[in-house]
Amino acid sequence: MSNIIDGKLVSAAVKERVANEVKALNNQGVSVCLAVILVGSDPASQIYVANKKKACEQLGIVSKEFLLPETATQDELLSLIDKLNCDESVNGILCQLPLPKTLDEKAVIAAIDPNKDVDAFHPINVGKIMIGDYDFLPCTPAGVMEMLSYYNIDVCGKECVVIGRSNIVGKPMSMLLLHKNGTVTTAHSRTKNLAEVTRRADILVAAVGIAKFVKADMVKDGAVVIDVGMNRADGKLCGDVDFEAVSQKASFITPVPGGVGPMTIATLMQNTLTAAKRQNNLI
Ligand code: NAP
Numbered sequence: 287m288s289n290i291i292d293g294k295l296v297s298a299a300v301k302e303r304v305a306n307e308v309k310a311l312n313n314q315g316v317s318v319c320l321a322v323i324l325v326g327s328d329p330a331s332q333i334y335v336a337n338k339k340k341a342c343e344q345l346g347i348v349s350k351e352f353l354l355p356e357t358a359t360q361d362e363l364l365s366l367i368d369k370l371n372c373d374e375s376v377n378g379i380l381c382q383l384p385l386p387k388t389l390d391e392k393a394v395i396a397a398i399d400p401n402k403d404v405d406a407f408h409p410i411n412v413g414k415i416m417i418g419d420y421d422f423l424p425c426t427p428a429g430v431m432e433m434l435s436y437y438n439i440d441v442c443g444k445e446c447v448v449i450g451r452s453n454i455v456g457k458p459m460s461m462l463l464l465h466k467n468g469t470v471t472t473a474h475s476r477t478k479n480l481a482e483v484t485r486r487a488d489i490l491v492a493a494v495g496i497a498k499f500v501k502a503d504m505v506k507d508g509a510v511v512i513d514v515g516m517n518r519a520d521g522k523l524c525g526d527v528d529f530e531a532v533s534q535k536a537s538f539i540t541p542v543p544g545g546v547g548p549m550t551i552a553t554l555m556q557n558t559l560t561a562a563k564r565q566n567n568l569i
Contacts, residue, residue: 288536289437291512296436297429297548304555305345311562312346318562319348320378320404320554321370325363325389326356331382338380341551347558350376356386363389364397371399377565378404378558383454401564404557407454415458418465421564422557424458429549430491430512431462437538439510441466445486449473449500449526450493455514459491480504492526502531511536514546 308318320342324335335351342349352366363381370379379402385391395403400410406422414420434441446468450456460472473483484490484504492500493514505511515526525542533539540546563569 288511288533288539291433291437291538291540291545293429293433293540293545293548296433297552299436300432300549300552300556301341301345304347304552304559307559308346311559311566311568316562316566316568317348317375318346318559319350319376320380320558321350321352321373321376323352323354323363323366323370323379323381325354325358325382326386328384331384335382337551338554341555342558345555347555358386358389360389360393363394367394367397371397371402374565376402377562378402380405380554402561404554404561405454406458406557412453412458415461418461421560423553424454424462425553425557426455426493426514426546426550427459427462428553428556429546430459430514431466432553433512433540433546433549434489434510439489439538441468441489444468444488446470446489446491447473447484447487448491448493449477449480449484450491450495450514452493455493459493459514463489463491494526496526497524498526498528500527500532502528502535505532505535507535508537509535510538511540512546513540513542515542516547 322335322338339349370376379398381394395407398408400408403411406424411422441463446463448456448460451472451474460470464470481504485506487509489510491512497517497519511532513525513527517524523543
């Protein structure tokens with residue numbers, strides 16, 4: 287049976303660190319503020335936005351919410367972003383994705399000031415992640431790295447396999463593992479003999495979006511298994527890994543819920559703090 291990597295525990299440690307720093311900044315007269323934009327009324331997005339607001343409140347970060355209707359135009363959204371870019375009281379800007387199909391997501395991401403882009407989705411920040419010289423951490427992958435570090439799981443020289451190559455999870459995840467000197471393979475839907483590839487992994491990260499996709503026969507004995515997936519199956523939240531079976535083989539494993547999810551928000555809070563420090567010339 288595996289050791290459980292407890293995302294609630296690790297995220298609480300990160301949040302405590304951030305809260306202490308926010309308090310110290312407040313004592314110097316510097317406030318920290320995150321602006322969150324939500325377009326439309328997608329129920330999952332509403333939950334994510336509510337969780338981010340709650341985390342801000344817990345940590346002493348001011349949160350400003352901007353709710354636009356499903357019918358909002360590209361111009362309306364871009365002019366709001368422009369206003370927030372210019373607003374010195376706002377340190378971080380996050381536009382909750384996905385946007386309604388009528389809006390151009392790429393243009394919206396590119397419109398956010400890279401210095402306030404706490405999701406690290408702007409092409410400038412993506413490029414910085416690529417070269418390993420970054421201010422903003424990609425939230426979910428950085429959360430995974432924080433968990434590995436907390437549990438003293440060394441990446442150097444290990445075979446790392448990431449299933450998934452999305453811009454928000456898979457690609458930056460592979461890059462962060464590479465920066466820590468892992469030998470990284472990025473697998474995807476066209477990968478041949480996937481189970482053969484995943485069985486090589488000392489560290490296996492699943493970011494596929496298919497419930498219980500990773501079965502026990504895809505995992506090497508003693509592997510570290512990180513489950514990024516957040517899927518709904520039979521009305522319940524469930525990961526990309528068949529937890530019951532895989533936890534019999536893995537040395538460490540993240541549960542869903544209570545694994546990677548809380549880490550994503552903790553990193554977002556960390557990024558908002560970093561933005562405030564940079565904008566106040568404190569780093
Ligand atoms: P995505 O954009 O849909 O990407 C899924 C990736 O999985 C793609 O690269 C796809 O390959 C690959 N894939 C799909 N079917 C496959 C198959 N049969 N074999 C191998 N690879 C396959 O999803 P995402 O945004 O990266 O998210 C992945 C999961 O993580 C979702 O469950 C999402 O909800 C979750 N998530 C969680 C958090 C968190 O905070 N915990 C944050 C973000 C996302 P192709 O590129 O070839 O299509």
